[in-house]
Amino acid sequence: MERHEIEAFLTLAEELHFRRTSERLGLAQGRVSQTIKRLERRLGTALFERTSRSVALTPVGRQLRDDLLPVRDQLRRAVDRATAAGRGITGVLRVGYSSPMVAETLLKGGDAFRSRYPDCEVEIHEVQLSDPFGPLRGGRVHLQVSELPVQEPDFTLGPLLRRETRVLMVPAGHPFARRARVSLEDLAQVPLIAVSGDAVPRYWLDHHYPRHTPSGRTVPHAPAVTYWTELPSLIGRGKGVSPACEGAERYYARPDVAWIPFGDAPPVDYGFFWPTAGESARLRAFVETVCGLGGPDLP
Missing domain, CATH: 3.40.190.10 (Periplasmic binding protein-like II)
Known part of the structure; x- marks a missing residue:
């Protein structure tokens, strides 16, 4: 089976609806139907029971779904790791914070980031307000989230992460x-x-x-x-x-x-910032991952 056939089959097995499947895959509905029909002809058995009102997996379809799910996940992880390595998203990223609320958000983001980029480790370190930029300039952290304002000519300001009364x-x-x-x-x-x-x-x-x-x-x-x-x-x-x-x-x-x-x-605003000379693909990927979590932390 080719990868596009696996994706089409597993998406339809989840949605059990051709229109929703085509929308998720970004394909025409007729193309999804043709892909499934070709797959069934090649296997010599029906994978779905279709009526004018519903779509359901056959017993063979259910077994194939259960066998293919770990295969798809492994393929995705392999592609993600290759992409991450090609973009330089490997090694260790050290992230500084100055408040426990921010630490919670960064730890949650670190878990999501490691899941997406398993070849890159994330370390979270506290930064004292009495020396707010020392660890960043000294290379002890690569990226930081602290109370704004930050008006340092050698730093790049990233997105706002949290706003507090x-x-x-x-x-x-x-x-x-x-x-x-x-x-x-x-x-x-x-x-x-x-x-x-x-x-x-x-x-x-x-x-x-x-x-x-x-x-x-x-x-x-x-x-x-x-x-x-x-x-x-x-x-x-x-x-x-x-x-x-x-x-x-x-x-x-x-x-x-x-x-x-x-x-x-x-309000008290907490934002990302980092040394302009130290910007990297893994740094940008981490910021995107944390901000992509959304939730009540973000303004």
Whole structure:
């Protein structure tokens, strides 16, 4: 049997409808019918029982379907592997992330990617916000998904992966904790704790940890921390407040910290980016695979 005959037979065996089969295969309905008839003549037996209202497999057809399914899957895997090798989709792809929500999406995408490209391994690594681009520039990761903005001339920005509502983490006993919403102007009333480091760009800090409200009032800043995971305990002890994304509460909720949505702040966006000089077929294939999963993570 030729490959097109296997595909036509197995698709019809699944759909049990000639029109739907022709639409899936992108062929004329008459061509599908002729392919099945030629196959039946060659085998010397009917594979389908046809009436004006229905199509059903014969016992021989059911047996052939069961025997051919693993053959088709093996053929597809062989073609996929050859295609991937030809495109350079082999080896190890190291992907960085800065939040647990993104990690979940990347792990799911990694499973789908390995299924599609079995000769390429995917490793997922956490990147600290205090050194957001060091691992990427140092070659420890090839690709990254982190909080935007990213305005680095040597990086290429890819698609947006996730969008989160921006919230303010406040001590549970603070007056803000009793509100349904806070505003950016409220930041002038309480010390803000930022995540910082020598390698963090000023434009990124100003976006996530502003020093002035929209009206120009000064936002007081408490001493910065190096690791984001230090924030909840400091806030719970009343040392200040800090912006975050709404999805982080699922991972870092604690009774002494309240998560209050902003009514006027932009969302927290997470996007793909990578060194322009390091772009590769496997990198592009991974981004396409993850984005192709769709679902609630994508805006």
